[in-house]
Amino acid sequence: MIRNYTFPLQARVGNLPIDFMTFTEFQLRLRTLCAVSFSALIAVYGAHAQDKVLNLYSARHYSTDEALYTNFTKATGIKINRLEGGEDQLLQRIKSEGANSPADVFLTVDAGRLWLADQEGVFAPVQSKVLNERIPAAYRLASNTWYGLSSRARVMVVDKLKVKPGEITSYEDLADPKWKGQVCTRSGSHVYMLSLISSIIEHAGAEKAEAWAKGVVANLARQPKGGDTDQVKAVAAGECAVALSNSYYLARMIKSDKADDRTAMERVRVVWPNTNGRGVHMNVSGGGVLKYAPNRDNAIKFMEYLVSDEAQGYFANGNNEWPIVPSLKVKNAALESMGTFKPDPINMIALGKNQRLAQEIVNRVGWK
Numbered sequence: 106m107i108r109n110y111t112f113p114l115q116a117r118v119g120n121l122p123i124d125f126m127t128f129t130e131f132q133l134r135l136r137t138l139c140a141v142s143f144s145a146l147i148a149v150y151g152a153h154a155q156d157k158v159l160n161l162y163s164a165r166h167y168s169t170d171e172a173l174y175t176n177f178t179k180a181t182g183i184k185i186n187r188l189e190g191g192e193d194q195l196l197q198r199i200k201s202e203g204a205n206s207p208a209d210v211f212l213t214v215d216a217g218r219l220w221l222a223d224q225e226g227v228f229a230p231v232q233s234k235v236l237n238e239r240i241p242a243a244y245r246l247a248s249n250t251w252y253g254l255s256s257r258a259r260v261m262v263v264d265k266l267k268v269k270p271g272e273i274t275s276y277e278d279l280a281d282p283k284w285k286g287q288v289c290t291r292s293g294s295h296v297y298m299l300s301l302i303s304s305i306i307e308h309a310g311a312e313k314a315e316a317w318a319k320g321v322v323a324n325l326a327r328q329p330k331g332g333d334t335d336q337v338k339a340v341a342a343g344e345c346a347v348a349l350s351n352s353y354y355l356a357r358m359i360k361s362d363k364a365d366d367r368t369a370m371e372r373v374r375v376v377w378p379n380t381n382g383r384g385v386h387m388n389v390s391g392g393g394v395l396k397y398a399p400n401r402d403n404a405i406k407f408m409e410y411l412v413s414d415e416a417q418g419y420f421a422n423g424n425n426e427w428p429i430v431p432s433l434k435v436k437n438a439a440l441e442s443m444g445t446f447k448p449d450p451i452n453m454i455a456l457g458k459n460q461r462l463a464q465e466i467v468n469r470v471g472w473k
């Protein structure tokens with residue numbers, strides 16, 4: 106149940122004590138008064154509830170988000186009803202609920218997924234000076250339908266025992282025959298890979314992107330399997346020399362309570378790809394105001410709150426990401442220990458519009 110309105114029902118039976126009325130009189134008065142009072146209450150409290158509620162569908166589930174929501178409610182009086190779920194599951198739900206959806210805002214990860222949701226027509230554009238000023242142009246769309254709210258990078262990790270410093274410096278190196286049998290990746294069809302391939306299509310064209318993908322597949326140490334963390338562990342276990350991972354997984358492993366994770370991170374070296382070229386492939390977690398949002402004004406307020414200094418700290422740090430607002434610096438020792446980097450400046454729209462082509466390439470080269 107997403108909505109949770111409570112009506113303090115106080116229907117009163119006029120000023121007459123019930124003792125002074127006949128039973129029929131009582132019934133009649135009660136019926137009339139209840140009908141009138143209830144409609145009035147719905148009018149008053151219903152509207153009030155609309156003013157003070159935000160229904161959020163979120164694919165994020167980090168403990169720091171609690172503070173974020175509490176602070177928003179404290180600052181605005183707007184209560185947040187939250188439904189958490191998987192990225193695809195929530196999008197399906199928004200689509201099937203259609204015009205009856207109680208959802209006001211949808212938060213999810215990866216520009217590829219945000220773009221797909223936008224293609225499905227679930228977002229409605231907003232005009233917000235705050236969002237346009239706080240979020241760099243590369244991390245929002247000209248259509249104002251969705252916005253990046255925190256950023257992450259797709260980096261490489263190499264085995265310190267097998268790869269000398271400077272020996273692998275770019276995504277292109279993953280396709281170099283020198284590393285035959287030494288590359289681990291997750292499935293090429295995963296949105297993180299599709300977004301990376303989309304960025305290569307944007308910079309180098311589809312042909313070169315396909316040649317690259319073919320080269321990577323030829324270098325694979327094993328069938329693609331598992332998530333990013335599994336690839337890092339495979340490098341640390343000596344199964345491959347190099348792998349790709351989103352930056353926050355690495356920070357999470359550096360900070361981990363598990364000795365195995367920390368030991369794995371000691372064995373590998375983080376490489377920021379393409380520092381001497383276009384820069385590292387960036388992506389976002391983000392969201393937008395939904396087309397059928399019943400509380401649209403609150404939804405815009407919430408989106409604007411998410412780019413405030415305070416919220417950005419919680420939002421980015423919750424998942425070891427970087428704030429989307431460039432002037433803000435996050436205090437995250439694990440991220441800082443990974444060094445500085447040059448971000449690829451392309452607009453996130455490229456990751457969406459090239460996605461289908463990227464999937465076709467993946468299929469053709471057999472990057473399962």
Ligand code: FE
Nearest residue numbers: 214333351354
């Ligand atoms: Fe992830």
